[in-house]
Amino acid sequence: MFLADVLLVLGLLTTQRWFFIRSESKLPCDFLDSVDITDGVKTSDGKKEHEGIIYEPQNYGTLEYVYDSSGQKVQASNHVRGCVCRVKSCFYMCCSEKNILYNSSYPSCRNEPLEVRVNVSGELVDLATDPNLFKALRVPDCVATYADLSEWKMNRTGFVHSFGAVEIKQKEYCLHVHNEEEAADLFFCPEDSIGIAKISGIALSIPFLVATLLIYVCIPELRNIHGKSLICYILALTVTYIVLLFINFHSTMIPCSVLGYMLYFSVLESFFWLNVMCFDIFWTICSGVMIRNECKCFLYYMLYAFGSPIVILALALIFDFTELVPEDYRPRFGETNCFLRKNKWIEFG
Template sequence: MRAHISSLILLIGISSSIAQTNALNCSFEDTVNLTLSQKFMNGSYLYERVIVPPELTSYYDYIERYGGERQIVTRHLRGCVCYLKPCVKFCCHPRAGMTQSDEDLKCDEEVSDELLYSPYVNITLRNGSRVLMNVVDEFVVQTGMPCKTLYMLEPHKYDADKWELFENGTLLRVSDQMYFSTRDYCLQAYPENGTYMLDPMNCMITNDIPTRIKRNTIVLMISSPFLYATILIYWLVPELWNLHTKCLIGYLLSLAIGTTTLVVVNMMNADYDDVTCAIIGFGAYYFLLAVFFWLNVICFDLWHNFRGTKGNVQNLSLRKRFTYYSVYAWGVPALMTTLTILIQYSNLPNNIKSGIGDSHCWLKMDDWSAMIYFYGPCLFLVIFNIVIFYLTAKTIYTIRKEIRRFSKGADSQRHLHSQQHNFWLFFRMFIVMGINWLLEIIGYMIGENSDFEILIAVADFYNAAQGIIIFVLLVMKRKVLLLLKKRIRKSDNSLQLSERQNTKTNASTVELRNLDVRTKLRN
C-alpha cells in the first residue's frame, strides 16, 4: 500500500515540477528566447515587433535540436511567438555570414549594416498559390542551427534540392516530399559566383543512436529471451495451467513481442522504408498496448477471485471468462491501433498525429502525441490497477480478520495461508508489472530534465530488465522448479520406455526372421 501511495505522490510532485518549468501548450519550435527582449510593466515582452503576452511565456531548461533531441541548457525564458505571427528559421543572424571552423560551422560575430542578398522568397499559401514575400519582414525570424552537420540545398545546381516554403514556416524538400518544421531546418545566405543566394540547410542523416537508447536496447536484448523462456516453461508444465496463468502468458507474450519489435526499431531505425517502418511501428504499438490491457485483466481477475462475489462473471465457466478477457485484452488495443492508423493517414494536422511510419518508426516523443496515443491511456490503466490493488489488499485483510476471529480450524488456517500467499504473489507481480510502467510514464513526462537524470536511468533499466525480474519471480521458485524437474523426468522416462519398446520390437522381428530361416533350412 505504501508503494502505490508513494508513487502517486512522486507522480504528482514531478507533474507539478514539469508544469512550473514548461506550462505552455506550445511546441518548442514555436518559441523564441526572450532573455534579451524588452519587458513591459504588465509582464509582456517585445520580440521582433511582436508583443508576447505573459500567458505565452514560460521558463525552459533545454533546447530542442533536429528530430526532437533535447539539449540541457541554462534555465531561460521563452515565448510562444509563432502562435502570434508565422516564424521562419535562419541559421545565423539574417545579416551575418557563416564560416567553416575545423569540422564545425560557426556564425560570424560581425553583423553587416544591410542585407547582402534578396530576402524575397516565393511562399506557398494554403490555397496552393505562390506569393513573393520578404521573409525577414513578413515572418518572425528564429535563429539557430538544428544540428552540427548541415548541408546546403542548391536548387540552381541540382533538381533534387528543390524546395518550397509555406506561409506557416514549414519547409518542403520536393525530391522526397519531406516536410521540416522550423526546428529541423534553417535558412542561410551564401556567396555564389559573386552574388549571395538564400537557401535552406538540412541536417545530414546519420545512424547514430543516442546513448540512452543504446543502453536500453542492450538490456532489452538480454531481457527478452527470459520472457520467452518463462512462457515456454509455463506452457510445458500442465500443473501450472489455470485461468490466471493463461492471462499471465497473454501479458508475457504481448510484452515479449512488443519489446522485440522495439529492439528491431532501435537497432535499424534509419534503414527502413516508410511501409516497413509503419508495419513494425504499429505492430509494436499494438502489442505494447496489449501489455497494459492484459495487466488490467490480471489485476481484475485476482481482485474478483478474492472478492468472491456471485455475479455474472463469477458464474461463467473458466473458458468463457478467458474468452471474454481475451476479447478485451486483444480487441481494445486492435481498435485503438486502427484508430491511430486512420488518424495518421488522414488530413488532420501533423501535431495531433502519432508520427508512426512518417517521421518515426515509433511514436513521436518530442511532443504530447505519445501522451495522447500511448502514455495517457496506459496511465489511466495503471491508476485503475492501483485502485484494484488497494481494494484487494483491503479485502484480504478483512478475510484474514474474520477467519482469525470466528474460526481456529486447520481448514480455515490453510485457507488463510492460501489467501496470504496469493496476496504476496499479487503484490510482487504488481511491483514488477505495475510500478515499472508508472516509472516509464513518469520518465516520459520528465523528458531529458537533468534534475531527474538518475531517476530516469533507474526507471529505464528497471523497465528494460523486466523479463529477467519476471523470470526470477515466476520460474525460480521451488514449486515451479520441482514441477519442471518432474516434467523433464517424465519426458526422459517416456523416451526410455519408447526406446525399450522399439528394442523389444526389433528383437522380436529378428527372432521371427531367424525362426523363418531355420524352418526353411529344415524343409
C-alpha cells in the first residue's frame, strides 16, 4: 500500500506536468487578481507585454469563460488574462461578491471610492492615484476583523506591516473607505487559534498511528483479514495526516495542486477501507461462516477499497484538465487553496 501511494505521487507529478504543457487554460491565480491582456504583445520567448508590464508564461493563462453581470461563469471566446499582482505591487479593497461588477477588463466594485488614503509615515497618501500600484478587489472569506490604526501601517508599495500580537498577512487584508477625506479602515482575517490546535493534534496523532501500524505488521496473529484491512486503513489515514501537515506548513517540496490530489485520494481511500472493515464485521457476525480463502477475499477488498478511489481521482483529473465538462463543474484543485475550490465541496467532497 505504501508503494502504491509513492507511485501515486510520481504519477500525479508526471500527469500535472504533461497537462500543464498541453494546456494553458488554467489561470495561475484568482480571477480577481488578473486583468485581460489579450491585446498585449507576445514575444518569441513566450512572455506577454501589456501596458508596459511584462508577464512571464507562468503568470498568465488562456480562459474560455467570463463572468456575467450576476457573477455567473458563462462560455466566451478564448482570451488571455495576466496575474497582475504577481508582477506589480497591489493593494486590496474590500468588496462583497454581490457588489462586484464584471463589466471591463478588470472587475469593479459598486460605489467604489475614487480616492483611497492611508497613513504613510504620518502623511495621508492616496494609493488610487499612484501609477506604480494596482487596485485589486478582495472578497474576505472570513468574518473580517477591524484593525486599529495602532496595530498596522502601510508603505507606498501597498505592503502592510503589523505590530504587537496582531499578525496581518498580505493575502488576508483589505481596505474599506467610509470617508475619502480620511484614512481607510483595514480589515483582516485573524489567525485561527483553533486551526493551530488542529495542526498540533494531527502532528501528535501520526506517531501513535505509526506505532499501531508497526504492532499489527510485526505480530502475525493480528494479520487476519480484519487486521490487514486495519493496516491499510491506518496507512491511508497516516498519509492523509502527513499531507495535511505539508499543506498547512505551506511546503514547496510538492506542488500545491498535487498535494490536493494526494489528500483527496488518501481521504477517499481511508473511508473505503473503513467501509470494508464495517462490511467484514457485519458479514462475520451475521453469516457465522468462516472464510476459508482469506487471500482471495482480501484481494476483492483491495480491488474495492483501492480501485474505487483511483477511479474517482481519475475522473477528477479528467474533469480538471480536459474540456469534457463545463468550467463550473470542474473541481479545480489548487486554484484557491491546495484542496478543492471552496464552492466545489458539495459536488466532489
